[in-house]
Amino acid sequence: MTQTTLTTDDWRTLVARKRKQLDAQIPSEWRLTEKFLATIPANGRLIEADVVRGSDILSEKELGITEKYSATELLDELSKGAVSSVDVTTAFCKRAAIAQQLTSCLTEHFFQRAIERAEFLDEYLQREKKPFGPLHGLPISIKDSFCIEGVQSTVGYVKFLENSPASHNSAIVEMLLNLGAVLYVKTNIPQTMMTGDSENNIFGRALNPHNTNLTAGGSSGGEGALVAFRGSILGIGTDIAGSIRIPSLCCGVYGFKPSIDRIPWGGQVADIAMEGTPGLKPSAGPLAHNLNDIELFMSTIINAGPWKYDSTASAAPWSYPKASTHEPRQLTIGILPESKDFPRHPPVKRALQTAISALKTKGHRIVYLSETPDIDFAYANRLAFQYFIYGPHTDHIAASGEPPVTSVAKMSSPMFSGPFPVDMGLPPFEKIDALHKARKAYAEAWRKTWVEYNLDVLLAPGAQNTAVPHDTFGWPPYTVVWNLLDYPACIIPYGKAVKELDPEPMAITDGVQPSYDPDAVDGAPCAIQVIAPRFQDEKCLSAARVIDRDIR
8 A cells, every 4th residue: 555745735625636536436317316314204213214225215125135144145046046146245335325325324335346246256156066165255344444356445534535445355355255245335533543433534424324413433443333324234443442232232233352463453554553563452353233234244254264374363263152142041140230430321321230230130141240449440541541552653633634533523532530550761671571460460350350259251331321313422431441351242233222211311521431311311222241361252142032032
């Protein structure tokens, strides 16, 4: 990837040129008319209003393809030739085009290229009498930070608009193609990829299709919005502080953050992080409509040998738990205590308590944990934040003259809750050593907690709030802790905010966290989070499946 010095063009000129290019890639017959756009409900509830059907862009067959199947079911139909990859790909391309026009959830789309790929796969199936691979013909969406040869990756920086299109595929992209998948879109992210609101100056703000007045989350917010809109049946995001799980809980879909390096990370956009600096490493993982599809993605990718594509990827195979996930199973579930520094909003409390009650009824053992000094939640958040800021950083925003978007300018942090765990004035190597020791001690305290109570998993909210109005999400306390510990964590959508059930507003005055406005978030999805120890990804998903079954 080459990067040149910006010309005298104003940054707005570069943005206008990019938007014009992308807009021209949407076929005229897939465009929403002004007459139709005038009918969009003012409350922003696109899914509730069934706007896709009302647009008359998808046929009844295409509506069925995008709405009636899971990814697992659709793959079965594709492998048998009961439905063609061209039909499936076209249906999802159309739906993604509608999603883009209503929610700005995409950065790049290459619909014709995807349909040509689908034609190749259909011809292969007909000629060879077998599918190309285990993901034969399945359209999969990916976050903008992944590279696809011949497609630009800007990750929301205007400066990167002068980069050439990618000359290589990311490791996961190469794997997906070899496994038979169809790639058709890349999805929107925040400027810097470090906020809970997916907005940047190039592609605008990704909107939540449940309610466009609320955030879609970040940094994989475009993925969350597209999957919720069913413009994608299976998407891939990344997570360093909650960037898969926050969009999942905001948009009401399932999301999974694996342990690091189980899904290959290599070959993503250069220049967005200092590689090799000790710190929190991101994970790549799936967003989907159910846990079967989450496990389908994880097992298919891991059993295909990620280490063959990425030297940093784990070589451990996907290990299925011995007990059948369809048989009754009792779990010992630790309940994460509520932090006094990060109080939970009423709908979040209600969803978690309802889930706990249902799990007790099914015979699961519930252990209420206490927030001891050793596993202090606010301390862990401050330690994670210190990891983010202690090293060198390149200012890609100033390089173009573009302004920071609102959520970036706010620079939310947990530092209102106490001091830095490690003296910021230490020499660099002493600071690195002190941070490592603090992180190790915190991990050790959690190890003792798992062993003392013989826990299978933890149950917690994914955030103290549901989706909230734009630019108010703030710091992600209930997700970043598990990045600090490198624990796998899964979001299960469960319930929704109902102002009649939780009518009292809740004001937060620390300037970082969102307040609870029952009118603003009425109808927003709620969620719970299932967490397991490091590298116990299979156990995390197995337990999540049991919990998901028993709370319904």
